[in-house]
Amino acid sequence: MILPPAVVVPPTQSSPKVTNCMAEISKPVPSITPDLSEFFEGARNNRLIVQKCEQCARLRFPAYEICSNCRSTRASWVPVSGRGEVFSFNIMHQVYHPGFAAEVPYAVVVIELEEGCKFVSNLVGVKPHEIRCGMPVEVIFEKLSDEVTIPKFRLRAAR
Amino acid sequence: MSLRAKCAIAGLGQTRMGRNYDHASPVGFAAEAIQLAVDDAGLKITDIDGLLVNPGVTWMDSVMASFSLQQAMGLKDLRLSATMNIGGATAGAMIMHAAQAIDAGLANVVACVFADAPLKAPTPGKAKEGSAAAYGFGRGLNAAFGQFGVNAMYAFVARRHMHLYGTTNEHLGAIAVAQRQWANMNPDAQFYDTPMSMADYNSSRWIVEPFHLYDCCLVSNGGLAVIVTSAERAKDLKRPPVYILGMGQGHPGGDPMETLASGAPIAKETAFKMAGIELDDIDLAELYDCYTFTVLVTLEDYGFCKKGESGPFVANGRTGPNGSLPVNTGGGQLSSFYMWGMTPVSEGILQVRGEAGRRQVPKHDIGLVSGNGGILSTHSTLVLGAHP
Ligand SMILES: [Zn+2]
Numbered sequence: 001m002i003l004p005p006a007v008v009v010p011p012t013q014s015s016p017k018v019t020n021c022m023a024e025i026s027k028p029v030p031s032i033t034p035d036l037s038e039f040f041e042g043a044r045n046n047r048l049i050v051q052k053c054e055q056c057a058r059l060r061f062p063a064y065e066i067c068s069n070c071r072s073t074r075a076s077w078v079p080v081s082g083r084g085e086v087f088s089f090n091i092m093h094q095v096y097h098p099g100f101a102a103e104v105p106y107a108v109v110v111i112e113l114e115e116g117c118k119f120v121s122n123l124v125g126v127k128p129h130e131i132r133c134g135m136p137v138e139v140i141f142e143k144l145s146d147e148v149t150i151p152k153f154r155l156r157a158a159r
Numbered sequence: 160m161s162l163r164a165k166c167a168i169a170g171l172g173q174t175r176m177g178r179n180y181d182h183a184s185p186v187g188f189a190a191e192a193i194q195l196a197v198d199d200a201g202l203k204i205t206d207i208d209g210l211l212v213n214p215g216v217t218w219m220d221s222v223m224a225s226f227s228l229q230q231a232m233g234l235k236d237l238r239l240s241a242t243m244n245i246g247g248a249t250a251g252a253m254i255m256h257a258a259q260a261i262d263a264g265l266a267n268v269v270a271c272v273f274a275d276a277p278l279k280a281p282t283p284g285k286a287k288e289g290s291a292a293a294y295g296f297g298r299g300l301n302a303a304f305g306q307f308g309v310n311a312m313y314a315f316v317a318r319r320h321m322h323l324y325g326t327t328n329e330h331l332g333a334i335a336v337a338q339r340q341w342a343n344m345n346p347d348a349q350f351y352d353t354p355m356s357m358a359d360y361n362s363s364r365w366i367v368e369p370f371h372l373y374d375c376c377l378v379s380n381g382g383l384a385v386i387v388t389s390a391e392r393a394k395d396l397k398r399p400p401v402y403i404l405g406m407g408q409g410h411p412g413g414d415p416m417e418t419l420a421s422g423a424p425i426a427k428e429t430a431f432k433m434a435g436i437e438l439d440d441i442d443l444a445e446l447y448d449c450y451t452f453t454v455l456v457t458l459e460d461y462g463f464c465k466k467g468e469s470g471p472f473v474a475n476g477r478t479g480p481n482g483s484l485p486v487n488t489g490g491g492q493l494s495s496f497y498m499w500g501m502t503p504v505s506e507g508i509l510q511v512r513g514e515a516g517r518r519q520v521p522k523h524d525i526g527l528v529s530g531n532g533g534i535l536s537t538h539s540t541l542v543l544g545a546h547p
Contacts, residue, residue, distance in 0.1 A: 027303060027305070028299075028302040028303055029303065030299040030300045030302065030303045031299055033299065036300070062300065087319070087416065088315040088316070088318045088319045088322070088416055089315070089318060090311050090314035090315055090318060090367045090368060090369075091365070091367065091368035092305055092306075092307075092311060092367050093364065093365040093366060093367060093368070094308075094310075094366060094367065096305075096307035096308060097302065097305070097307065100305045103305070105365065105368070106305055108304050108305055108306045108311060110315055110416065118414075118416075120300075120301050120304055120306050121304050122304050122305070128368075133318070133319070133322040134322075144303070150300070150303050150304075152304075
């Protein structure tokens, strides 16, 4: 174990939902921080967009103020295919948030998009122990609230 | 001018480790460790004129930890003070900073300390007695996918290594088992009394695959300090001087999932050149082991084996008590205690001095000590020698 980097952790809105008289705690819903407002607007419209450096054209996600390739501060948001491969994954057995208690063990995947950008997400419809690096995937969208939709991935037929 | 053997580690101070609640905060552990280190060296607290602090995660006021510790201990008229943090590489970096300052005449006796107290004493009525929760964190978007904590990040990198090179859990387990065998000879280790077989490793619960419980380091309360001074002065003190023959840092940048490498190659180049040594000259290696996987990568990056070949390299017990390359001879952070980069530093000092008891390796002229922080993000190398 190593130290957590000194990041400012954006607050998550964790709103308890009551369904069928059973108290069900929902998963954390990400806050729409200013740097990701366009990303979430895209996701609401079922479009996966990432940041593109206007100087060197490198794609990046999450959003950063500076391009790590050319140090330019000029960037825009561009749509990407949403197609890619499982680059790596883990299988979480510990419950860090009660919203995931019913799902352990569950997998978190790193997707490498065809365009070369990486996403941490979930792979829907594949059992954790059946996930393999290199599996071809495509983006789908999961609506968490009126404001927040997040990209997840599912298997696609390999070309 | 080279800093080779200009300075030495003259004192080592180590509090009780693990589930001990001797102090309410890291400041208390740090103060105790510094007093022990000063006593070990045969110096007085008032001899300290430099204070470098690596605060653990539970250190309040960590932005100016060295000042708050100075005040807490009543240290007067320091010539050097800094709070440093490059994660697990900080211990090596503090010693490097101390040696530079001493060689430049900026300070004479520098205390370098790490302390942390993430474990809370059991309280009646509370089910949990404290846990690794202090280390759990998740960024906004990642949390929505259930990605929490450093374990989960390292798991991505380890999985990638397995995918590309065929590394297996048996390979990771070989590190865990070897280090446990060492810990079983170290009375200061949290797992001193607990042997572990490969079967025990394999049946230990998953934390986050591909990591079992015993792939992950311990969580410890404690403090660990060293005293750095000039080689000249160290010769006249109580303990055998541990000469700092070489030092280096390496911070590669980029994506560790792509590189599957640490900053060791960069840090090693600087440190080995200063020390005037080759890999074959190393008698023992104390390698930063936040995970079993980190040891594998570090062995590759120092060149003990080729990139991707560390699994088979360690599979036959090569790094254990009966192996040809003694690695993490006190049990490391996996099986002794978790004081970040100070864990390998302390064991390196004991081995080079020849004071490691039952686990002493027979030839201990030159010890390699590594530190690693972030996700293979920062790295420090120390080459410690029994002779100048
Ligand atoms: Zn750019």
